[in-house]
Amino acid sequence: MEKMRISKLLAQQGLCSRREADLYLAQGLVTVDGEVAQVGDKAWPHQKLVLKGQAQKTQQNRVTILLHKPMGIVSSQAEDGYQPAITLIKPSNQSPLDRSGVRFKPTMRHGLAVAGRLDIDSTGLLVLTQDGRIARQLIGQDSDIEKEYLVRVSGKLIPNGLALLNHGLKLDGQTLKPANVRWLNNDQLLFRLKEGRKRQIRRMCELVGLKVIGLKRVRVGKVKLGELAPGTWRFLRADERF
Numbered sequence: 001m002e003k004m005r006i007s008k009l010l011a012q013q014g015l016c017s018r019r020e021a022d023l024y025l026a027q028g029l030v031t032v033d034g035e036v037a038q039v040g041d042k043a044w045p046h047q048k049l050v051l052k053g054q055a056q057k058t059q060q061n062r063v064t065i066l067l068h069k070p071m072g073i074v075s076s077q078a079e080d081g082y083q084p085a086i087t088l089i090k091p092s093n094q095s096p097l098d099r100s101g102v103r104f105k106p107t108m109r110h111g112l113a114v115a116g117r118l119d120i121d122s123t124g125l126l127v128l129t130q131d132g133r134i135a136r137q138l139i140g141q142d143s144d145i146e147k148e149y150l151v152r153v154s155g156k157l158i159p160n161g162l163a164l165l166n167h168g169l170k171l172d173g174q175t176l177k178p179a180n181v182r183w184l185n186n187d188q189l190l191f192r193l194k195e196g197r198k199r200q201i202r203r204m205c206e207l208v209g210l211k212v213i214g215l216k217r218v219r220v221g222k223v224k225l226g227e228l229a230p231g232t233w234r235f236l237r238a239d240e241r242f
Contacts, residue, residue, distance in 0.1 A: 001044070003042035003043060003044055004044075005040070005041075005042055006021065006030060006032065006037050006042065006043050006049065007021035007022050007025065007039075010024075010049055011136065014133055015049065015051055015059075016051065016059055016132060016133060017131075017132020017133055017135065017136055019132055020059070022039055024051060024052075025037055025038060025039045025041070028052075029051060030049065030051060030052070030055070031049070031050045031052065032047050032048070032049055033047050059133075062129070063108050063112075063129070063130055063131075063235060064127065064128070064129040064130070064134055064236035065089060065108075065127070065128045065129070065234070065235060066125060066126075066223065066225075066228065066233060066234050066235075066236055067085055067089065067125075067126045067128060067233040068123070068125065068225060068229060068230050068232055069085055069088075069122075069123055069124060069125075069126040069230075070123055070230040070231050071121060071122075071123055072120060072121075073085050073088065073120065074120050075114045075117035075118050075126060076113075076114045076117060082120060085114065085126055086109060086112055086128065088231055088233065089108075089109055089112065089128065089233055093231060093232050093233055094233060095228055095232040095233060095234045097226070097227060097228060097232075099234075099237065100234065100235035100236070100238070102235045108130070110130075111130045112130055113128065113135060114127070114128055115127045115128070115129050115134060116139050116147065116196055116220065117196075119199060119202075121215070122216070122217070123215070123216045123217075124215075124216040124217030124218055124225055125218060125219065125220055125223070125224075125225040125228075126217075127220055127223075127236075129236075134242065138221075139196070143194075145220065145221040145242055146192055146194050146219075146221060147192070147196065147219065147220050147221075148191070148192050148217070148219035149192075149193070149201060149215060149216065149217050149218065150184070150188060150215075150216045151188065151190070151191055151205070151212055151214070151215050152187055152188050152212070152213050152214035153187060153188070153189060153205055153211060153213065154210070154213050155205075155209050155210040156209050156210075157209055157210060158208050158209040161208035162181065162208075164208055165189075165191075165204055165205075166178065166179055166180065166181050167179065169204055169207055169208075171200065171204070172197070176197075176200075176204070177193075177195050179191060179193050179194075180192035202215070220242060222241055223236070223240055223241075223242055
């Protein structure tokens with residue numbers, strides 16, 4: 001066993017992201033066994049890492065927002081004049097279903113990043129967060145969070161197509177992780193995935209003879225879209241976990 005960078009250990013322990021850790025280390029807000037640590041320092045995994053008061057307060061104040069992304073809105077960077085999702089995060093669009101008790105402030109938009117994008121022609125649950133821990137949990141390399149989609153399709157499924165959707169397809173030369181796919185009715189499939197490659201569901205369907213004509217993400221981990229109306233958002237509550 002070797003010593004590891006403190007920023008990596010803090011991220012592994014879920015105290016903050018590695019980027020956030022470097023900021024806190026630079027400000028002298030991290031201790032190892034009671035001693036203030038510096039950027040680049042290393043420690044043993046068994047040593048006690050603590051974020052000092054200001055760093056803890058900063059972490060606690062980071063917000064995560066759940067948006068029902070409508071059609072025609074891009075997830076992050078504006079494309080060809082299309083409106084990015086963050087422009088919908090304003091008081092007038094806050095859902096009456098929000099029971100978080102958190103009051104919106106314009107500064108809450110600063111540092112918000114999409115954790116698992118949706119295509120411009122897809123709708124449903126989009127997560128935006130200031131919290132690097134949540135971003136890592138949802139889209140990190142070792143993420144095991146399941147996402148659920150309602151997918152309306154047209155076309156004729158090839159023989160053994162449903163089995164292939166569940167496991168056996170390749171995209172960009174790589175075998176996809178096992179999925180959970182089943183019919184809900186004659187033209188709608190339920191997809192449960194633990195990965196999110198670019199336009200993955202649409203490309204999977206094309207490989208088995210189907211064309212996606214509607215796609216809606218309804219769940220990320222344990223958090224459901226529920227009755228959140230298109231174009232509205234709410235804060236992730238303190239009692240909710242992905």
